[in-house]
Amino acid sequence: MHRCLLGDVSHSRSARKELTRQALLDAAVRLLADQGLSSLSLREVTRAAGIVPAAFYRHFADIGQLGVALVEQSLGGTRDAERMVRIGLTGSDELIEQSMAVLFEEVRRHPERHRFVARERYGGVAVVRRAIEEQLRRGADELAADLVSGGLDAAAYLREWPAEDVRMATTLFVDHMWQTAAALLDVVDDPRAMAALRERATRQLRLIVAGCEHWRG
Amino acid sequence: MHRCLLGDVSHSRSARKELTRQALLDAAVRLLADQGLSSLSLREVTRAAGIVPAAFYRHFADIGQLGVALVEQSLGGTRDAERMVRIGLTGSDELIEQSMAVLFEEVRRHPERHRFVARERYGGVAVVRRAIEEQLRRGADELAADLVSGGLDAAAYLREWPAEDVRMATTLFVDHMWQTAAALLDVVDDPRAMAALRERATRQLRLIVAGCEHWRG
DNA sequence: AACGTCGGTGCACAGGTGTTTACTGGGTGA
DNA sequence: TCACCCAGTAAACACCTGTGCACCGACGTT
Numbered sequence: 277m278h279r280c281l282l283g284d285v286s287h288s289r290s291a292r293k294e295l296t297r298q299a300l301l302d303a304a305v306r307l308l309a310d311q312g313l314s315s316l317s318l319r320e321v322t323r324a325a326g327i328v329p330a331a332f333y334r335h336f337a338d339i340g341q342l343g344v345a346l347v348e349q350s351l352g353g354t355r356d357a358e359r360m361v362r363i364g365l366t367g368s369d370e371l372i373e374q375s376m377a378v379l380f381e382e383v384r385r386h387p388e389r390h391r392f393v394a395r396e397r398y399g400g401v402a403v404v405r406r407a408i409e410e411q412l413r414r415g416a417d418e419l420a421a422d423l424v425s426g427g428l429d430a431a432a433y434l435r436e437w438p439a440e441d442v443r444m445a446t447t448l449f450v451d452h453m454w455q456t457a458a459a460l461l462d463v464v465d466d467p468r469a470m471a472a473l474r475e476r477a478t479r480q481l482r483l484i485v486a487g488c489e490h491w492r493g
Numbered sequence: 494m495h496r497c498l499l500g501d502v503s504h505s506r507s508a509r510k511e512l513t514r515q516a517l518l519d520a521a522v523r524l525l526a527d528q529g530l531s532s533l534s535l536r537e538v539t540r541a542a543g544i545v546p547a548a549f550y551r552h553f554a555d556i557g558q559l560g561v562a563l564v565e566q567s568l569g570g571t572r573d574a575e576r577m578v579r580i581g582l583t584g585s586d587e588l589i590e591q592s593m594a595v596l597f598e599e600v601r602r603h604p605e606r607h608r609f610v611a612r613e614r615y616g617g618v619a620v621v622r623r624a625i626e627e628q629l630r631r632g633a634d635e636l637a638a639d640l641v642s643g644g645l646d647a648a649a650y651l652r653e654w655p656a657e658d659v660r661m662a663t664t665l666f667v668d669h670m671w672q673t674a675a676a677l678l679d680v681v682d683d684p685r686a687m688a689a690l691r692e693r694a695t696r697q698l699r700l701i702v703a704g705c706e707h708w709r710g
Numbered sequence: 711a712a713c714g715t716c717g718g719t720g721c722a723c724a725g726g727t728g729t730t731t732a733c734t735g736g737g738t739g740a
Numbered sequence: 741t742c743a744c745c746c747a748g749t750a751a752a753c754a755c756c757t758g759t760g761c762a763c764c765g766a767c768g769t770t
Contacts, residue, residue, distance in 0.1 A: 288767080289717075311531055312530075312616055314532040315617060317757065317758085318757080319757065327718065330759075331717065334716080334718075391615075395615050398675050399612055409679075445697075445700065447693070447697075455672065461615075462622075476661050480661060483665065483701065487703040487707075490707045491700060491703060506745090510746090534726080535729090547730080547749075548747065548749075
């Protein structure tokens with residue numbers, strides 16, 4: 277007998293499958309609020325998702341694959357949002373301010389997802405670690421591309437940098453953004469600490485940009 | 494019957510206890526090479542250390558406490574080494590070069606320990622996360638103190654900065670060092686990738702320092 | 711209307727887990 | 741020398757784990 281996850285509304289089979297797949301992801305991210313992926317048990321997830329353990333295998337080969345799906349869902353969205361906010365910017369202070377705003381908003385909306393990413397970036401599951409590193413690399417590459425060929429006047433000088441130096445700088449920028457996200461999670465329920473962190477992180481990004489402006493290869 | 498961990502050499506009781514305590518820490522760090530602390534089982538550790546599960550409680554209340562001890566052993570040593578190398582330095586390039594040298598040497602000597610720290614910094618065990626954050630905070634504070642009141646001429650301008658700004662900068666510096674250590678672990682057996690990472694990280698630190706030199710509060 | 715597909719079920723298995731309990735026997739201080 | 745201490749032992753406890761298997765029944769196709 278099939279369990280009804282969202283009432284008795286009749287769905288196509290593939291839609292129902294997608295529904296329980298998402299239920300698994302949601303349940304997992306909820307449970308991962310206070311434990312690492314490598315200690316998350318398959319039974320625990322299926323229990324929270326409202327299905328039987330063996331049914332897990334209809335969606336993922338193992339917990340690691342579920343982790344990879346979670347990474348794509350979590351970082352893909354934020355990466356896109358960061359990219360969107362960059363179009364039309366002209367000043368570097370604006371870039372910093374807006375990027376930080378998107379980051380804080382994303383963490384506010386999905387704290388569990390970002391907690392998961394922070395945990396697993398150097399966590400125990402190799403395949404998940406790789407997936408995260410890949411997403412961050414793409415983030416740094418996109419930033420580099422936007423800065424060099426985009427309309428951000430204040431970054432025009434980057435066009436004369438060697439590509440490797442640009443990547444060096446954008447990697448530092450993106451890494452620091454994610455480190456900030458990770459630190460943010462520990463103070464997410466203390467508005468004053470959040471404001472202080474945002475202020476400090478913003479200044480740190482300005483410091484990095486100031487370094488770029490006075491960089492001699 | 495007491496198991497002999499290092500032959501039949503007779504030791505005082507407290508010395509023997511210290512010996513098996515260290516055996517537990519060593520076994521744990523070895524097992525943590527490819528898993529997170531939260532999925533490390535007490536039985537696994539005691540098996541690898543050559544004692545019976547119940548004897549674990551003679552040394553630690555639970556796996557979390559063992560983790561805290563591991564943090565102190567791992568980060569304490571590196572923090573001291575970083576501090577030592579700083580005495581007598583005068584130039585900021587020298588500071589960067591020497592700090593990076595110590596970092597790479599420490600990671601080379603104890604890759605497992607640093608892998609553990611990287612994993613658990615945002616890992617699933619709250620008490621261990623706190624212990625790591627505390628060590629990093631002390632590292633940034635010590636760097637700030639050494640720069641402001643030490644003999645590093647190139648950093649003399651920092652004496653006129655507000656204390657909060659100095660901490661902002663040293664936190665960025667220290668955070669980036671540890672992020673580098675974490676990244677280093679993924680390429681520790683590829684000399685060319687190691688050299689590339691070291692080059693990039695050094696340039697990133699120079700970029701940060703350049704930012705400091707042109708900082709307007 | 712008949713039939714194959716396949717997401718979900720229920721049950722079983724062998725093995726691992728943390729923790730408690732009563733114990734042993736060698737180092738140690740009186 | 742003798743009695744205490746206490747690190748380490750052995751066995752048992754109840755519980756949780758991943759995975760295999762046969763099965764069911766609604767959906768979708770022909």
